[in-house]
Amino acid sequence: xxxxxxxxxxxxxxxxxxxxxxxxxxxxxxxxxxxxxxxxxxxxxxxxxxxxxxxxxxxxxxxxxxxxxxxxxxxxxxxxxxxxxxxxxxxxxxxxxxxxxxxxxxxxxxxxxxxxxxxxxxxxxxxxxxxxxxxxxxxxxxxxxxxxxxxxxxxxxxxxxxxxxxxxxxxxxxxxxxxxxxxxxxxxxxxxxxxxxxxxxxxxxxxxxxxxxxxxxxxxxxxxxxxxxxxxxxxxxxxxxxx
Amino acid sequence: xxxxxxxxxxxxxxxxxxxxxxxxxxxxxxxxxxxxxxxxxxxxxxxxxxxxxxxxxxxxxxxxxxxxxxxxxxxxxxxxxxxxxxxxxxxxxxxxxxxxxxxxxxxxxxxxxxxxxxxxxxxxxxxxxxxxxxxxxxxxxxxxxxxxxxxxxxxxxxxxxxxxxxxxxxxxxxxxxxxxxxxxxxxxxxxxxxxxxxxxxxxxxxxxxxxxxxxxxxxxxxxxxxxxxxxxxxxxxxxxxxxxxxxxxxxxxxxxxxxxxxxxxxxxxxxxxxxxxxxxxxxxxxxxxxxxxxxxxxxxxxxxxxxxxxxxxxxxxxxxxxxxxxxxxxxxxxxxxxxxxxxxxxxxxxxxxxxxxxxxxxxxxxxxxxxxxxxxxxxxxxxxxxxxxxxxxxxxxxxxxxxxxxxxxxxxxxxxxxxxxxxxxxxxxxxxxxxxxxxxxxxxxxxxxxxxxxxxxxxxxxxxxxxxxxxxxxxxxxxxxxxxxxxxxxxxxxxxxxxxxxxxxxxxxxxxxxxxxxxxxxxxxxxxxxxxxxxxxxxxxxxxxxx
Ligand code: HEM
Ligand code: HEM
Numbered sequence: 001x002x003x004x005x006x007x008x009x010x011x012x013x014x015x016x017x018x019x020x021x022x023x024x025x026x027x028x029x030x031x032x033x034x035x036x037x038x039x040x041x042x043x044x045x046x047x048x049x050x051x052x053x054x055x056x057x058x059x060x061x062x063x064x065x066x067x068x069x070x071x072x073x074x075x076x077x078x079x080x081x082x083x084x085x086x087x088x089x090x091x092x093x094x095x096x097x098x099x100x101x102x103x104x105x106x107x108x109x110x111x112x113x114x115x116x117x118x119x120x121x122x123x124x125x126x127x128x129x130x131x132x133x134x135x136x137x138x139x140x141x142x143x144x145x146x147x148x149x150x151x152x153x154x155x156x157x158x159x160x161x162x163x164x165x166x167x168x169x170x171x172x173x174x175x176x177x178x179x180x181x182x183x184x185x186x187x188x189x190x191x192x193x194x195x196x197x198x199x200x201x202x203x204x205x206x207x208x209x210x211x212x213x214x215x216x217x218x219x220x221x222x223x224x225x226x227x228x229x230x231x232x233x234x235x236x237x238x239x240x241x242x243x
Numbered sequence: 244x245x246x247x248x249x250x251x252x253x254x255x256x257x258x259x260x261x262x263x264x265x266x267x268x269x270x271x272x273x274x275x276x277x278x279x280x281x282x283x284x285x286x287x288x289x290x291x292x293x294x295x296x297x298x299x300x301x302x303x304x305x306x307x308x309x310x311x312x313x314x315x316x317x318x319x320x321x322x323x324x325x326x327x328x329x330x331x332x333x334x335x336x337x338x339x340x341x342x343x344x345x346x347x348x349x350x351x352x353x354x355x356x357x358x359x360x361x362x363x364x365x366x367x368x369x370x371x372x373x374x375x376x377x378x379x380x381x382x383x384x385x386x387x388x389x390x391x392x393x394x395x396x397x398x399x400x401x402x403x404x405x406x407x408x409x410x411x412x413x414x415x416x417x418x419x420x421x422x423x424x425x426x427x428x429x430x431x432x433x434x435x436x437x438x439x440x441x442x443x444x445x446x447x448x449x450x451x452x453x454x455x456x457x458x459x460x461x462x463x464x465x466x467x468x469x470x471x472x473x474x475x476x477x478x479x480x481x482x483x484x485x486x487x488x489x490x491x492x493x494x495x496x497x498x499x500x501x502x503x504x505x506x507x508x509x510x511x512x513x514x515x516x517x518x519x520x521x522x523x524x525x526x527x528x529x530x531x532x533x534x535x536x537x538x539x540x541x542x543x544x545x546x547x548x549x550x551x552x553x554x555x556x557x558x559x560x561x562x563x564x565x566x567x568x569x570x571x572x573x574x575x576x577x578x579x580x581x582x583x584x585x586x587x588x589x590x591x592x593x594x595x596x597x598x599x600x601x602x603x604x605x606x607x608x609x610x611x612x613x614x615x616x617x618x619x620x621x622x623x624x625x626x627x628x629x630x631x632x633x634x635x636x637x638x639x640x641x642x643x644x645x646x647x648x649x650x651x652x653x654x655x656x657x658x659x660x661x662x663x664x665x666x667x668x669x670x671x672x673x674x675x676x677x678x679x680x681x682x683x684x685x686x687x688x689x690x691x692x693x694x695x696x697x698x699x700x701x702x703x704x705x706x707x708x709x710x711x712x713x714x715x716x717x718x719x720x721x722x723x724x725x726x727x728x729x730x731x732x733x734x735x736x737x738x739x740x741x742x743x744x745x746x747x748x749x750x751x752x753x754x755x756x757x758x759x760x761x762x763x764x765x766x767x768x769x770x771x772x773x774x775x776x777x778x779x780x781x782x783x784x785x786x787x788x789x790x
Contacts, residue, residue, distance in 0.1 A: 005548050009462050012454040015470060019555060023475050026559030026582070027482075027511050030575050034504045040572055041503060059495065063421035065359020075568035077641055079718040082726055090503040090570035098426055098498035099505045103565065105645040106344065108730045130348070135735050139343070139350045139357040152276075156489045160497050163487045243568070243641075 041090040044233035049095055049166055050226070051198045052154045052176040053183040057223025059157075060216050061100070064141065071102035072111040072227065078242050085112035086234040087242065095166045095230070107138055112228035119207045122221045144217040145208060151177050172197050184218040185211070244401060245300025247310070247317060252398040256297050259402065263290035270434065278420050279494040282413055282434070289409055306397075314387040318400040320676050322380025323669060325408060327759045329376055330662075332415075333368025334752045340365050341745040345738065355419040363418045363430045369657065370428065370520065372411045377665045378524040379404055379446070382469045384672060385531045386450065389466060390457030399445050406442040410435055422494050426509050428516045429483050433496040436484040440477070447473050464547045468527030471555055475519040483512035503570050511562035518558035521656065525620075525664050526554075526593055532668040533617045534600050537607060542599035546592050553589025557582050564635035567644060576637065583635030590628035597621035612685070612692040616667035619696065623659025630655065642718070647737070648710025651703050658699040658751055666695065666758060673762050680771050683764035687757050694754035701747030709740035 008014045034040050050058060061067070074080050074087045081087055088111050093099045117125075121132070126144055129136035154176035162168045172179070175193060182190030186204040195202055203225055208217035228234070248256060267287030274280035343349055343358045350357045383400055387393060394400050414431040417423065423430040431439075450470060454462060486496035500508050534541050541547060563571060563579030598621050601608055608618045630652050634643045643649060670688055674681050682688060716733040720726060 002545055002548065009467070010460050012451055012462060015462060015467065016451075016474060019467075019471050019474050020478070022552060022556045023471070023478070023559050025556070026561075030560060030563060030578060031504070031507055031511060034507055034572070034575070037572070062423060062425040064354075064357065065362060065418075065423070065425075067425055068359050068362045071645055073569050075641070075644070077568055077718070079720070079726060083717070083730075088570050093502035093506075093570075095501060097501045097505070098424065098509065099502050100425065101506050101566075101569065103427065103645070104649065133731065135731055137344055137347045137734060137737075137741075139347055139359070140352065141357070142352050143354050153489060153493060156493065157495070157497075160487045160489045164497050164499050165501065 041094055042233060042237070044089075044091045044231040047091060047094070047231040047233070048199060048201075049168060049172075050230075051183055051194065051202060051222070052151075052158060052172075052180040053219050054223045054226055055157055055161070056149060056151065056154065056180060057219035057221070058100075060144070060220045061223060066110075067100045067102045069104065069106035069138065070108070070110045071105050072099075072109065073101035074109055074111050076242055080109070081242055084109045085228070089234050089237070091233055092228070092231060095161075097161060097164050097166070110224070110227055114225050114227045114229040119205060119221050119225065120209060122224055123208055123217060126217065126220065144220060145210070145215055147216045149180075149214045149216050149219050151180050151214065154180055169197075180219075181214060183222060184208075184214055244317065245297060246303045247306050247315070247397045249305055249397070252396065253297060253301055256398055257294065257301075260290050260294040260297060263287075264294060266290075273492040274494065275492075277493050278417075278422055279434070279492060281420065282417065282422075282494065285413065285416065286409070289412075293405070311393060313393065314384075315394045315397060315400065316384065316387075316676055318394075318404045319380045319384045319672070322376050322383070322404050323673060323676065324762070325404070326373055326376040326380060326665065326669065327755070327762060329368055329372025329411065330755045331752070331759060333365055333370075333373050334748070334755055336361055336365035336368050338745065338748045338752050341741065341748050345741040345745055354421070360418050360421060363423060364415045366428060367411065367414050367418070367430065369662075370516075371414065372408075374521065374524070374661055374665070375407060375411070376404075377669070378469070378472065378520075378528070379407060381528050381532075381668055381672065382524075383449075384676070385463075385465050385469065385527065386453050389463035389531070390453055390459055392453050392456040392458060394449060395452035395456070399449050403442055403446045403449065406438070406445075410439045410442060413438070417494070424484070424486070424496065424498065426483065426498070427513055429480070429509070429512060432494050433484070433486050433488050434494070436480065436486075440481060443473065443477050443480070447477070463531070464541065464544075464551070465527040465531040467551050468523045468530065471551075472519050472524035472527065475515060475523070475555075475559075479512045479515050479519070483508055503572075506566055506569070507563065507571060507575065510565040511559070514562040514565060515558055517656075518554065518561075521661050522558075523554065525661055528668050529593075529597055529617065529621065529664050532664075532671055533597055533614075533621070536611070536614045536617065536667070536671050537601055537604040539600055539602075539604050542596050542602070546596045550589040550592035550596065553586070553592070557586045557589065561586060561635065564640065567637050567640040580635050580637055584632050587628060587632040590632075591625060594621050594625035594628070597624075612688040613667055613670040613682075615692055616663050616670070616695075619692075620660050620664035620667060623655060623663060623699070627652065627656035627660055642714040643710060646710040646713045646717075647706045647740070648714065651706030651710055654699070654706065655703045658695070658702060662751075662755075663695060663699075666691065669758070669762075673765055677766050678770045678772070679765050679768045681765075683761050683768060687761045691754045691757045691761070694750050694757070698747045698749070698751030698754060701750065702744050703747075705740045705743035705747060709737050709744075712736055 074084045076087045125132050126141045128140040129138040155173050158168045158173045158176050178190040179194040182188055182194035183204055184207055191204050207221040208215050264287050267283050267290055270283030271280050271287060274283055340358055340362050413435045422432050424432060485499040488496040498505055560582035561579050563575045564583045567576050601618055608614050634640055670682055713733050716728040
């Protein structure tokens with residue numbers, strides 16, 4: 001073995017080739033099957049896509065680095081299920097490009113946050129968490145209420161998401177901008193279209209409490225309110241598997 | 244810099260910089276309604292600045308042919324300074340985010356000062372800015388000394404060093420503006436990622452072209468590690484960053500992968516960024532500078548072979564230990580755990596090899612703070628890898644995951660291993676590279692050593708404590724079968740530890756500032772002539788193959 005090595009380390013190309021081969025094996029064996037083995041991701045017929053407003057909200061969540069303090073992955077452990085709700089299934093993040101499972105819980109898990117609090121609670125909390133939770137370590141995001149939401153490129157966003165595998169229809173892509181507006185303005189004529197294209201269960205509300213203006217806050221709260229409710233799969237299937 | 248270029252190289256540089264300006268302008272125009280435009284202007288400005296510097300120096304006389312008989316160290320010198328500057332930026336940001344966790348109102352209603360945007364400035368600043376520059380600077384030095392060949396040309400090392408730093412600036416400024424892919428340690432957006440691939444290909448080419456001209460038949464151990472670092476980081480970077488941009492006028496992209504496949508790809512990347520950036524590269528550093536400074540050969544050549552291939556093979560299986568008890572299939576979690584535990588063997592073989600090399604030189608470790616930095620690094624490397632293998636066990640990870648324990652582990656490795664070995668290498672390199680007789684103040688090195696050690700210990704013990712407390716509070720039940728503590732209870736319990744951590748970090752940062760001062764003062768000392776007549780070869784017998 002060492003004699004062989006003695007020869008290998010005299011050849012730069014040999015060393016390069018060996019490093020590539022030796023290093024590739026693990027990844028190939030662990031990752032490639034995840035795309036081919038069907039059981040990796042459960043099927044959930046009721047799985048729905050994010051609305052354009054929720055996509056925009058998710059992008060704000062990413063922009064502000066909320067994932068650095070909040071996980072969205074409830075593990076199969078009893079205390080986590082008791083604290084946060086049914087453990088997370090793979091299918092629940094199957095439209096998440098990329099996933100936001102997170103690795104650090106400076107704040108609580110948010111995988112099942114949807115409908116836990118009112119919109120008004122979120123707006124107050126995001127504006128200054130210490131108004132509601134004096135001990136909180138979370139930053140105050142006052143600019144979310146101030147900044148107008150950018151919507152002009154939402155169709156491009158949906159199209160890019162379709163390119164990576166999220167099943168948006170042509171109609172959904174074409175109407176992305178007005179659907180975003182409609183979702184945050186339930187009394188506007190656009191709202192009907194949003195409900196039609198994304199289902200009656202879609203939240204149509206003035207999320208930020210400011211009827212006249214579409215803000216970053218609207219989008220972020222719309223996103224937070226659907227966390228964990230894109231599918232009921234987790235609630236339906238779970239009792240087994242908790243350790 | 245321009246004076247070192249031949250006429251042809253000056254022309255090539257002008258072409259490359261012209262291309263950079265054009266690319267920047269294209270981005271600025273295509274992205275005029277987007278933050279992409281801001282980065283476009285920054286890139287164009289960087290190109291323009293280089294272009295003018297090149298034009299101004301264009302008429303300088305060409306470098307003499309005698310230069311080819313010498314090593315080319317100018318990029319290493321600049322790289323060492325950049326290492327320190329990024330160290331201060333990155334650790335400064337680290338101190339600031341640590342303070343934000345203790346006193347969150349320090350956000351002052353400024354978006355770019357908020358925790359979520361500054362944290363990646365810290366992680367990228369220290370890993371890529373500080374660590375990456377240290378690796379590039381030392382690899383150029385080690386490569387030339389161990390092959391006894393000059394770098395193949397003058398232009399490509401500068402392209403790699405400056406291009407890489409442009410990447411770092413784009414990355415960090417992007418986070419402040421809110422541009423991030425959110426994937427940890429792979430946050431920069433698609434255009435920065437593409438640029439890094441270009442830089443990396445040139446970096447790899449420098450390695451291969453220098454090795455092709457080597458005058459030593461064997462490729463020294465340190466180079467195996469640097470090569471693994473370059474190659475594997477390229478593979479990881481390309482696969483994990485596959486994404487579809489929203490448009491060519493938009494900075495935003497969507498990852499090709501989703502959900503569980505994305506999580507696995509991300510942590511295959513993430514863990515191996517640890518393995519091949521924060522471990523392999525720095526082991527390369529250790530294998531050259533530690534024996535050299537101690538004046539003793541590597542303890543065992545065979546042990547270094549075993550640990551090299553063990554690390555290269557096994558780390559790539561271990562990523563799934565970041566996903567225990569998640570929606571990742573069970574078999575992948577089990578594989579990750581198994582390989583992580585066995586990984587301790589090659590890891591300790593490396594740490595042991597370093598410490599056994601010091602056998603017989605312990606008096607030098609006692610007297611020389613520079614060597615002590617490196618010895619301590621090897622010890623922390625041993626501690627961190629032991630801890631890592633332990634945390635990879637599913638039952639342990641059920642407690643440690645999501646808590647500050649992970650942060651403690653990270654910084655035992657980052658401060659104790661990565662930063663200490665870097666400082667050791669830096670202090671031994673600076674006098675040689677700048678042709679100064681010695682480092683300006685040995686006392687300041689000594690002070691730095693104690694600041695760094697104390698800072699690390701305070702940081703790591705604070706986080707170990709808070710992590711374990713947090714993990715236990717989250718899972719404790721009372722007699723009625725309900726959870727005993729609310730999340731807020733655990734948050735309140737963390738507060739004193741967050742203050743302690745910020746103080747530990749501050750000490751560490753102060754140490755880095757003394758290093759910068761010391762290096763500046765060293766450079767201001769008078770130069771001496773030739774240095775190190777043996778040509779800086781590793782301590783003999785460097786290669787004991789076939790013994
Ligand atoms: C002045 C010294 C430093 C201080 C005060 C500091 C502080 C911090 C803080 C507060 C965090 C965030 C922890 C959290 O989210 O709970 C962090 C994360 C991190 N730091 Fe540092 N740091 C320092 C030096 C370094 C160095 C030198 C490195 C690497 C070479 C490093 C690598 C990291 C990494 C990789 C993370 C992310 C950990 C994770 O996500 O699990 N740090 N640091
Ligand atoms: C045998 C070697 C090692 C093993 C088996 C190992 C294992 C682990 C484990 C189990 C975690 C926790 C994952 C989680 O629960 O989320 C972790 C996190 C981490 N380790 Fe290590 N570790 C090793 C060496 C190192 C070294 C030398 C460093 C150098 C700095 C390092 C840096 C990190 C970082 C940065 C993270 C945080 C990742 C994140 O969540 O953002 N590790 N490691």
